[in-house]
Amino acid sequence: MDDERVLEEHALYTDIYKTDIENADAPIDAQRDKMFILKGSYDLAKEYACLSQIFDSNVITNNVALSGTDRFDSMTSGVSNSDPISTLYAQAKLLKDKC
Numbered sequence: 002m003d004d005e006r007v008l009e010e011h012a013l014y015t016d017i018y019k020t021d022i023e024n025a026d027a028p029i030d031a032q033r034d035k036m037f038i039l040k041g042s043y044d045l046a047k048e049y050a051c052l053s054q055i056f057d058s059n060v061i062t063n064n065v066a067l068s069g070t071d072r073f074d075s076m077t078s079g080v081s082n083s084d085p086i087s088t089l090y091a092q093a094k095l096l097k098d099k100c
Contacts, residue, residue, distance in 0.1 A: 015039045 021031040073085045
């Protein structure tokens with residue numbers, strides 16, 4: 002198995018003007034605050050890219066669409082089969098047993 006790791010360089014940069022630093026009242030720290038805003042934007046962009054891949058039906062192809070009484074929100078005929086927690090535990094056990 003080829004265990005090659007690639008590091009991607011990331012650098013955050015923003016212009017912080019001298020007047021912003023000089024005019025900042027305590028507890029405002031212009032440098033810190035601008036970097037938090039910039040990092041928040043960066044994190045949001047990475048999250049959006051990740052979610053775009055997760056919800057792309059061409060990427061994740063092993064999903065099952067539930068219908069009828071198999072759906073977790075099904076409350077037909079007074080019978081409740083809406084128990085997603087036990088279903089998740091059962092599937093996790095199946096995966097663990099295969100490992």
